[in-house]
Amino acid sequence: MIDPHNLPKHVAIIMDGNGRWAAQKNLPRIAGHRRGIQSVREIVTFSRKLGIEALTLFAFSNENWNRPAPEISQLMMLLERYLKQELKTMMENEIRFRTIGQIERLPSSVLRMIRSVEEKTEKNKRMTLILALSYGGRAEMVDAVRRMMEEFQEEKISIKDLDETLFSRYLYTQEIPDPDLMIRTSGEVRISNFLLWQLAYTELYFTKTFWPDFRRKDFLLALLDYQGRERRFGLVTEQVSHPGIPRKEGSPGTSVKRLLEDLQGGEEREF
Incomplete structure (x- = not known):
């Protein structure tokens, strides 16, 4: 039932529900995060197979820094391990890896791994995988305004130049097309400070499925729903x-x- 000629070019996903999935099974929260990585692997490789050009995953928000320190430490360890293990898959499938967010706040070892994977996959052209890390939509726009003001003071730009196109060039996603489809798992119906500028005309899809249980079937259901909409x-x-x-x-x-x-x-x- 899926029309291969009517797929979104860019899909963004808020991966929500890891903790609640673990709680329902009387497991520690980290168990939900570990299981969630399996969903990441499946959706990334499946997206590449379908021919989707860009996939953005909301992995860690600015607000997540307020979580207990042990959980943050475990999340950073899982992130570093994931990047190390998945580099081979990215290279074999010609997937370029990128990050958006205030990644300078991440631990130095994680930041080094991110830079290494970005550099090694830079020439891959078949799909782009973007992880939103230490990310917030409002912070992104504030950072964009700050950079614009700096260039204005340096007389690199003029107020007359300001329009939506120019502003977009100062966002973290400056070279990435806006998402066609945004998926949020776990039953929450909000965008939680995610890609506030970029989601202006994005189709939104919400599912009650927790992220650790989100697999190909769930992804296909989201795509099928998307294809039933008219984008005007x-x-x-x-x-x-x-x-x-x-x-x-x-x-x-x-x-x-x-x-x-x-x-x-x-x-x-x-x-």
């Missing part, structure tokens, strides 16, 4: 689906993006 980006249905507007096979939104480009470029079309 502020236009009306007739503009999106009018037979006079040529459509290309590819990700959802391709025809809309081309239409907007034509309109901005002054090309005349009959509706």
Whole structure:
């Protein structure tokens, strides 16, 4: 039932529910995080197989620094171990690894591992895996404004230059297209300070499944739900689906993006 020509180019996931999964089974919270890594492995490799171009996983938020120190230490150890073990898989599947967030706050050993994996996978082009680490959407925008003000003071940019496109260049995701689909597991229905700017026109999908139980079937259900939606980006249905507007096979939104480009470029079309 999945249309391979109508897949999102970029999927973002809030991996939620590890702790509650463990609590339901009378296990320590770290057991939920360990099991969650299995879901990461499966969804990453499956996304690559499907041809999804970018996958962003919300792994550790700025707010998570307020958790008990032993849990944070265990999470950092699991992260370092995951990167070390999965480097071979990334290379074999031509997956580029990137991070977004205030990663300078991470332990030095984790930061070294991140830089090493980023460098080794830099030339991989088939898919990009982005981990949001020590990340917060509000902090990202504040950091963006700070960098813009610095360049304004250095007379590298002018206030007249400021628009949405320019602002996007100062975000952590400056070279990454906005997500087409955002998935959150565990039954929570909020975005929790995740990609606040980038999710403006993203389709949102919420599932009650805890992240440690989230597997291919659950991912396919999310994609199927996504493919049943019409993405208009502020236009009306007739503009999106009018037979006079040529459509290309590819990700959802391709025809809309081309239409907007034509309109901005002054090309005349009959509706």
